[in-house]
Amino acid sequence: MSEQVTINWYPGHMTKARRMMQEDIKLIDLVIELIDARVPLSSRNPDIDDLAKNKSRLILLNKSDLADKRKLKLWTAYFEEKGFFVVTLDARSRGGMKSIQNVIMEACKEKIERDRKRGIKNRPVRAMVVGIPNVGKSTFINSFAGKAATKTGNKPGVTKGKQWIRLNKQVELLDTPGILWPKFEDQQVGMKLAMIGSIRNEVLNVDEVALSLVSFLRTQYAGTLTQRYQVEETGENYEILMAIAKNRNILKKGGEPDYDKAAILILDEFRDGKLGEITLEEPEDK
Numbered sequence: 037m038s039e040q041v042t043i044n045w046y047p048g049h050m051t052k053a054r055r056m057m058q059e060d061i062k063l064i065d066l067v068i069e070l071i072d073a074r075v076p077l078s079s080r081n082p083d084i085d086d087l088a089k090n091k092s093r094l095i096l097l098n099k100s101d102l103a104d105k106r107k108l109k110l111w112t113a114y115f116e117e118k119g120f121f122v123v124t125l126d127a128r129s130r131g132g133m134k135s136i137q138n139v140i141m142e143a144c145k146e147k148i149e150r151d152r153k154r155g156i157k158n159r160p161v162r163a164m165v166v167g168i169p170n171v172g173k174s175t176f177i178n179s180f181a182g183k184a185a186t187k188t189g190n191k192p193g194v195t196k197g198k199q200w201i202r203l204n205k206q207v208e209l210l211d212t213p214g215i216l217w218p219k220f221e222d223q224q225v226g227m228k229l230a231m232i233g234s235i236r237n238e239v240l241n242v243d244e245v246a247l248s249l250v251s252f253l254r255t256q257y258a259g260t261l262t263q264r265y266q267v268e269e270t271g272e273n274y275e276i277l278m279a280i281a282k283n284r285n286i287l288k289k290g291g292e293p294d295y296d297k298a299a300i301l302i303l304d305e306f307r308d309g310k311l312g313e314i315t316l317e318e319p320e321d322k
């Protein structure tokens with residue numbers, strides 16, 4: 037398991053993250069922003085739009101293997117309409133990386149053309165990866181860079197600088213991703229990030245998160261809970277959770293259903309994709 041975020045972003049953190057991002061962004065042509073395809077709004081911090089103005093932009097809708105494919109299309113259209121280049125992705129797979137390279141060139145076409153007119157040849161496009169914690173930044177960099185990539189910069193005798201990963205003649209990637217801070221001030225955002233597992237179970241009320249998931253599923257993905265746990269989707273949300281505990285034989289010592297363990301079970305199974313391909317937000321929710 038990678039280190040998951042605890043909610044410990046405080047203003048000092050954000051100011052520092054923002055300042056570092058501002059410095060790094062000066063060095064690059066293209067911002068590759070990862071967002072989670074299951075929560076494209078909640079896993080995004082729009083501050084990046086301000087920080088990255090005048091840069092080429094690419095959005096990667098990551099973890100799309102876990103997302104609802106119909107909503108994935110809606111989200112792709114939503115971001116494309118806002119002027120972003122968009123690619124849907126499973127960062128763990130090397131498969132889609134070639135097409136990302138092509139999209140990067142497309143997104144930076146104007147810069148390449150500008151260089152050409154000025155007589156600058158073969159200057160690689162420089163890019164950086166940004167996103168909130170746990171969205172898949174390191175996984176993406178590993179898949180994208182692969183073994184072939186060589187690191188540049190920080191050579192002995194050379195002024196200490198940034199580490200760049202040279203992907204090929206055309207693209208260089210800053211090796212440390214920029215970390216964006218989630219918009220925790222919005223309760224709903226915190227709740228959705230908790231559902232997908234971006235916030236550690238220990239720092240929040242697991243029962244509350246599970247109940248919120250039950251409530252969402254029975255209204256938006258009716259039949260999902262019945263299919264997985266053979267429970268009726270009627271009554272109160274907590275009754276459904278109790279029924280899940282009973283059907284799965286998750287019992288306390290005295291034989292009573294173990295509500296807390298059932299809450300963890302349903303969250304784990306949702307995060308693993310065992311409840312199916314599910315997206316928690318639609319563009320209209322905005």
Ligand code: G4P
Pocket residue numbers: 037038098099100101102125126127128167168169170171172173174175176
């Ligand atoms: P970060 O740098 O942005 O913080 O994220 P990182 O790459 O560490 O990825 C966080 C977790 O998300 C990792 O799982 C990683 O395997 C998983 N992940 C990244 N991209 C995808 C994707 O496209 N689809 C799916 N399903 N998962 C993805 P982990 O918690 O380290 O362990 P595990 O869950 O893989 O066992």
